[in-house]
Amino acid sequence: GRRVDFKNVVLIMTSNIGADLIKNQSGFGFGKKEPEANYEKMKETLQKEVERHFRPEFLNRVDNTIVFKALTREDLQTIVDYELAKVFKRLTEHGFRLELTDQAKEFLIDKGYNPEFGARPLRRAIEHYIEDPLSEAVLAGKFKGKNLIKIDVQDEEHLKLEGFEIAEPEKSEHAVAKSQ
Structure with a gap:
């Protein structure tokens, strides 16, 4: 040795x-x-x-x-927000904005928390219910021409993903001139 x-x-x-x-x-x-x-x-x-x-x-x-x-329910909400911030950042890089309802976050906590294993399954729940379906939908072109994706609870076992086109806020000439 x-x-x-x-x-x-x-x-x-x-x-x-x-x-x-x-x-x-x-x-x-x-x-x-x-x-x-x-x-x-x-x-x-x-x-x-x-x-x-x-x-x-x-x-x-x-x-x-x-x-x-x-862990308390409040702790779990903080963990969900932290993990989702990573997903939001990756989507922003591809021109999408993501919004989740409070019910969708509660759904993730219910599906992903196990008192025996702590918050570890929460990360897998986010992958299973958010990241995987989102990736498949983006690759399939479901959100082509859309820049906002809203996620809500569909039923006891699924979340629904909806795409929307929202107008980007226009920059005024004054704001553009200041940034140059």
Whole structure:
């Protein structure tokens, strides 16, 4: 073997130890009334689970353990907005503007959030329900001559994509002269 110097390294390890405990929170007295107290109790329970799972020799080398709080609906909306901003940017480069209704965003959260896996499936839901159909429609020429794509809920399993032609705001001569 090779020797590795870990002098200036931050090593981040993740684990799903205790995920089953979190999933079945109600059995451990975690309720919705006192979220901070519940978090501390959950953290303590998970720390005991980590100590039960790993040997003390290993745990003595770990400087810090972080237990993340469960994602709220507001957190998920922020994640959806962040991921969609990337899609918006790519579409803008091709001359399209994208608008999603709040119902479409809620649809994505409902389809993409799994308490067991966190927000990871949310990215796949955006690919499956937005990016893939959008790519196919653009390649098929469905939005030819259109520059706005609106996305809304069609039914329980699908989103609908509609293209519109909107007039671009005209620049006045004064604005053009200022930019030169």
